[in-house]
Amino acid sequence: MHPPRSPGESGDAAASDGSTESEVKKPKTEIPRLKGLAAMRQKAKEGDLQAVIRHFEEMGPNVHSFNALVNASLKSSGCAAAEQWFQKMQEAGVTPNQTSYAMLIQGWARAGELTLAARWMERLCSSGHRPNEGCFLALLVAFCQRKDLNSAEATVQEMVQEYPHLRPQAHTILVDAYAKEGNLQRAEHWMRPIAQDGEATVVSYGAILDACAKTSHAVKAMEWHERMLTQNVRPNKHTSTALLTALASCGYLQEALEILKSMGAYGLVGDAITYTSLLGACAKAREVECAEQVFGLMQERGIQPNILTYTSLARAYANCGKWQKAEKLGIRMEGAGLRMNDFFLYALLLAYGMAYPKQEKRAEETFLRVVRQGDVQINKHLFFGLCRAVGRPRARQLIDMCCMNSVSA
Numbered sequence: 001m002h003p004p005r006s007p008g009e010s011g012d013a014a015a016s017d018g019s020t021e022s023e024v025k026k027p028k029t030e031i032p033r034l035k036g037l038a039a040m041r042q043k044a045k046e047g048d049l050q051a052v053i054r055h056f057e058e059m060g061p062n063v064h065s066f067n068a069l070v071n072a073s074l075k076s077s078g079c080a081a082a083e084q085w086f087q088k089m090q091e092a093g094v095t096p097n098q099t100s101y102a103m104l105i106q107g108w109a110r111a112g113e114l115t116l117a118a119r120w121m122e123r124l125c126s127s128g129h130r131p132n133e134g135c136f137l138a139l140l141v142a143f144c145q146r147k148d149l150n151s152a153e154a155t156v157q158e159m160v161q162e163y164p165h166l167r168p169q170a171h172t173i174l175v176d177a178y179a180k181e182g183n184l185q186r187a188e189h190w191m192r193p194i195a196q197d198g199e200a201t202v203v204s205y206g207a208i209l210d211a212c213a214k215t216s217h218a219v220k221a222m223e224w225h226e227r228m229l230t231q232n233v234r235p236n237k238h239t240s241t242a243l244l245t246a247l248a249s250c251g252y253l254q255e256a257l258e259i260l261k262s263m264g265a266y267g268l269v270g271d272a273i274t275y276t277s278l279l280g281a282c283a284k285a286r287e288v289e290c291a292e293q294v295f296g297l298m299q300e301r302g303i304q305p306n307i308l309t310y311t312s313l314a315r316a317y318a319n320c321g322k323w324q325k326a327e328k329l330g331i332r333m334e335g336a337g338l339r340m341n342d343f344f345l346y347a348l349l350l351a352y353g354m355a356y357p358k359q360e361k362r363a364e365e366t367f368l369r370v371v372r373q374g375d376v377q378i379n380k381h382l383f384f385g386l387c388r389a390v391g392r393p394r395a396r397q398l399i400d401m402c403c404m405n406s407v408s409a
Contacts, residue, residue, distance in 0.1 A: 037064055044068040047075030061092045063100065070103050079107040079116070098129040105131070109138035112146065133163055140170060144177035149186070152177060156190075168199040172207055179211035184220070187211040195227060202233050209242035213249065221246035222255070235266050241274050248281035253290045256281070260297060269301045272309055279312035283319055291316035307338050314347035321354035323362070342376040349385030363389035364398060371402045378402065 040055040052072040056065045066089035073082040082104060089096055101124035108117035117139060124131060136159035143152035156170045171190045178187035191208045194200045205228040212221035225243050228235065240263050247256035256278055263270060275298040282291035295313050298305060310333040317326040326348050330340060345367070352363035367386055370376055378399055386395040 037068075040065060040068045041071075044071040044075070047072055049073060049076045061089075061094055063089070063094050063097050066092070066094055067097070067100055067103065070100060074103060074107045079104065079111055079113070082107060096127065098124070098132060101127065101129060102132050102135050105135045106138040109135075109142040112142060114139070114142055114146070114148075114151075117142070130162065133159075133166060136163070136166070137169075137173075140173055144173060147177075147181065149174070149177055149181070168194050168201060168204065172201065172204040175204060175211070176207040179207050179214060182211070182214045184211045184215045184217060188220075191224075195231070198231055200228075200231070200233065202228070202236050202239060205233060206236070206238040206242060209239055209246065213242045213245040216246065216249045218246050218250035218252045218255075225259075235263075235268065237268055237270065237274075240266075240268055240270065244274060244278055248278050251281070251285055253278075253282055253285060253287050257290055257293055257297075260294065264301070269303060272298075272303055272306050275303065276306070276309045276312050279309060279316065283312055283316035286316070286319045288316050288320050288322065288325075305333075305336070307333070307341060307344065310338065311341075311343045311347055314344055314351070318347045318351035318354060321351060321356060323348070323351040323355045323359050326351040327362075327366075339375050340370055342379060342382055345370050345376055346381050346385045349382065349389050353385065353388030358389060360390045360394070364394075367398060368402065 036055055036059050040052055040059070043051040043055065049069070049072040052068050056069060059065050066085060069085040070082045070089075073085050086096065086100060086104060089100065101120055105117050105120045105124065108114070108120060121131060121135065121139075124135075136155060140152055140155045140159065143149070143155060152174060156174055159170050160167045171194045174190040175187045178184075178190070187208055188211075191200065191204065194204060205224060208224050209221055212218070212224065221243050225235075225239070228239065240259065243259055244256050247253070247259065260270065260275075260278065275294055278294050279291050282288070282294060291313055295305070295309070298309070310329060314326045314329055317323070317329065330344060330348060333344070334340065348366055349363055352359040352366075363386065367382075371378065376382070383395060383399065386398065389395075390398070
């Protein structure tokens with residue numbers, strides 16, 4: 001248990017040096033000192049240690065001026081240097097306050113030195129203070145970054161006991177950490193309480209949808225998305241993209257298309273990455289019609305396709321042998337100022353090879369034209385695509401021709 005909160009001590013200090021709201025109400029004779037303190041704080045935030053030292057010499061030693069030195073040292077020189085100023089504070093007979101300790105706890109936590117952060121936490125508690133919100137949050141984030149989620153859970157339990165209003169934020173951080181680990185079960189364990197109490201934010205739902213996407217749980221993703229809408233939490237780009245990823249990875253392409261269409265109602269249009277990933281899923285499932293709708297919707301919303309977008313649609317055509325459409329798409333792409341690369345050429349060769357009947361002549365002409373233009377380098381993928389279209393012997397002959405022309409040039 002931490003000691004009870006002392007008068008004037010808040011969960012999160014109003015200023016980086018630990019001064020409280022009551023100190024603003026000072027007599028007019030105190031105005032110059034307060035202005036000097038404000039300037040000192042600003043320089044500390046900027047990490048300008050030399051400027052803080054100059055202000056310190058003018059103001060003299062007190063807990064706020066020493067805290068500014070600790071803060072400036074953290075930003076400019078690191079935690080070890082900040083500890084030296086903390087030691088000088090004590091040697092000067094100035095008693096550190098909650099913020100004095102909290103800055104070092106947070107500094108060591110952000111540096112990933114959790115043992116040292118814990119040691120300063122013990123010193124803070126032994127001094128009669130209680131950790132502020134920033135201490136707990138810094139430790140929680142550090143434990144999550146280290147993937148020590150057992151310690152992260154213990155930190156959340158202690159944090160919520162001290163500061164109940166931090167429960168949504170703390171739970172969301174854990175949901176996000178478990179999402180990154182691909183542990184949907186634990187992510188849901190920490191998500192359910194805040195969702196049931198209506199405390200989950202759009203960030204919380206984004207994290208749980210990320211967990212669903214990473215583990216390819218489309219049904220759960222739809223359930224959580226529906227729950228978000230039921231609680232009147234407005235979707236954002238993150239939640240929509242995560243849901244689309246979960247649906248596409250499981251082959252729920254029509255459902256993904258409907259979500260893509262509904263994004264407009266919330267003022268969301270997505271970006272090229274969103275549409276391209278869905279086009280890739282359509283290509284894999286050989287859903288040409290769905291792919292064309294996605295591409296058309298992208299253009300309606302004024303999103304500029306990139307080379308990966310065109311290639312993904314070309315792969316959808318290729319997997320179904322629709323070489324005419326793949327060719328037209330290539331012309332359209334080059335008309336938009338994008339040069340054909342080896343990925344798009346591979347898709348074209350695959351389209352010629354998957355066509356019935358095969359389009360050997362067009363495959364040869366396209367391959368030679370693009371390679372001779374110098375836009376692509378022959379690689380094993382192009383060789384495979386060429387073999388698919390014209391057969392291995394002829395593919396070797398064509399590659400030899402390109403190599404001979406390159407040498408003669």
